[in-house]
Amino acid sequence: MIDFGIITVSDTRTKETDKSGQYIQNAMTEAGNTFIQKYIVKDDSQQIVDAYNKLLVSSCKIILVNGGTGIARRDVTIDTLEPKFIKIIPGFGEYFRQISIEEIGLKALVSGATAGITDSDQICYLLPGSTNACKTALERIILPDIDHLIKEITK
Numbered sequence: 001m002i003d004f005g006i007i008t009v010s011d012t013r014t015k016e017t018d019k020s021g022q023y024i025q026n027a028m029t030e031a032g033n034t035f036i037q038k039y040i041v042k043d044d045s046q047q048i049v050d051a052y053n054k055l056l057v058s059s060c061k062i063i064l065v066n067g068g069t070g071i072a073r074r075d076v077t078i079d080t081l082e083p084k085f086i087k088i089i090p091g092f093g094e095y096f097r098q099i100s101i102e103e104i105g106l107k108a109l110v111s112g113a114t115a116g117i118t119d120s121d122q123i124c125y126l127l128p129g130s131t132n133a134c135k136t137a138l139e140r141i142i143l144p145d146i147d148h149l150i151k152e153i154t155k
Helices: 017-030 045-056 077-084 088-110 129-155
Strands: 003-009 034-041 061-068 116-117 125-126
Touching: 003 017, 003 045, 017 034, 017 061, 017 129, 034 045, 034 077, 045 061, 045 125, 061 129, 077 125, 088 116, 088 129, 125 129
Parallel strands: 003 034, 003 061, 061 125
Antiparallel strands: 116 125
8 A cells, every 4th residue: 555645726616526536546545555745726826836745744645636737827837846756757758648649639639748856766657637647657557567667766
């Protein structure tokens, strides 16, 4: 079992309307992982960093952030969190966009989805806010490879 936390980045979502965050929580716990905490924050760099910093000092080994990864001016998740990673996992974003093209076409190319390692040796995934995109990422990439990645960062 792996401890995980969630950050939903959205100007409009609430606890009741956060379908992507709820999907992530359900999928991860159904796979046998342990939910620690979820934060819902605005598309605001300071709010994102505050939630991220709280999860950095938690028992989480996986941080799943959804929302704010597009190309709109208000989408600041990538610009805010990627510089905080000590290592980027470039293959995650590359493969995510590749398989997303199969599902939604070239619209997938505007996704900034990425992943990296935090300075607390956690894996942080930056996912689009779409529930379907979160489902694709979890079912086709994250869950099948989660144990391998955890072993790699704890060597």
